[in-house]
Amino acid sequence: MKPTLPQIPDRSARPGFFVSFEGGEGVGKSTQIQILKNKLIELGKSVVTTREPGGTKAAEAIRAILLGNEYHQLTDRAEALLFAAARADVVANVIDPALADGNVVLADRYLDSSVAYQGYARKLGSEEVKVLSLWATRGLLPDLTIVLDLDPIIGMNRVSSPDRLESLELNFHRLVRNAFRELAQNEPNRFLLVDASLDTNEISNIVFDEVQSRLAL
Ligand SMILES: Nc1ncnc2c1ncn2[C@@H]1O[C@H](COP(=O)(O)OP(=O)(O)OP(=O)(O)O)[C@@H](O)[C@H]1O
Numbered sequence: 613m614k615p616t617l618p619q620i621p622d623r624s625a626r627p628g629f630f631v632s633f634e635g636g637e638g639v640g641k642s643t644q645i646q647i648l649k650n651k652l653i654e655l656g657k658s659v660v661t662t663r664e665p666g667g668t669k670a671a672e673a674i675r676a677i678l679l680g681n682e683y684h685q686l687t688d689r690a691e692a693l694l695f696a697a698a699r700a701d702v703v704a705n706v707i708d709p710a711l712a713d714g715n716v717v718l719a720d721r722y723l724d725s726s727v728a729y730q731g732y733a734r735k736l737g738s739e740e741v742k743v744l745s746l747w748a749t750r751g752l753l754p755d756l757t758i759v760l761d762l763d764p765i766i767g768m769n770r771v772s773s774p775d776r777l778e779s780l781e782l783n784f785h786r787l788v789r790n791a792f793r794e795l796a797q798n799e800p801n802r803f804l805l806v807d808a809s810l811d812t813n814e815i816s817n818i819v820f821d822e823v824q825s826r827l828a829l
């Protein structure tokens with residue numbers, strides 16, 4: 613039976629703005645979030661950043677299981693559920709309240725990572741995993757999702773000490789890259805695909821231009 617999407621509550625009146633950064637390992641997500649955060653703060657915006665998995669006490673505990681190198685027997689379904697559980701907790705306790713207070717929220721990974729990693733690359737089904745995540749988050753989607761697109765060979769070379777997921781073989785990371793590209797293509801209004809092989813400043817200018825125009829800064 614094909615799962616149906618849960619009813620999505622209308623959050624269109626929320627005063628905040630929600631941006632997620634997606635892409636494979638070492639593509640520059642954390643670097644770009646820090647730069648964008650500083651630019652927005654200079655313009656007087658209040659900014660809240662989160663990273664996945666993590667951001668609350670419970671979500672950080674789940675992170676230790678998900679990324680710890682001692683949990684190699686974790687099943688794909690258990691992995692998908694743990695990501696969704698951590699996301700449910702951070703949305704309810706951090707992201708939703710921050711958006712309601714008018715903050716710009718910058719998320720280092722969000723539900724598209726689950727769709728790409730567990731849905732496509734682990735082959736659990738992109739639609740099923742998206743439904744699971746939308747259930748967990750009560751339907752919260754970002755206003756804008758930046759995908760930093762990079763050949764995983766280059767990305768992996770930028771990563772110094774690989775965690776459990778980063779240690780997976782190159783082919784897995786190729787599937788993840790293709791999944792993000794497909795997601796961006798399917799939802800052009802929400803996604804911006806950026807060439808992450810450009811230099812850091814060039815990328816940050818592209819990202820800032822997009823955020824500026826969406827936020828009418
Ligand atoms: N555009 C870029 N060109 C070259 N190197 C970069 C670029 N952006 C970031 N880096 C470098 O690549 C490394 C990984 O960057 P960063 O930690 O921001 O990526 P990430 O996507 O957050 O990685 P992870 O998946 O490990 O969290 C860092 O050493 C960073 O300085």
Ligand SMILES: [Mg+2]
Nearest residue numbers: 641642643720
């Ligand atoms: Mg990072």
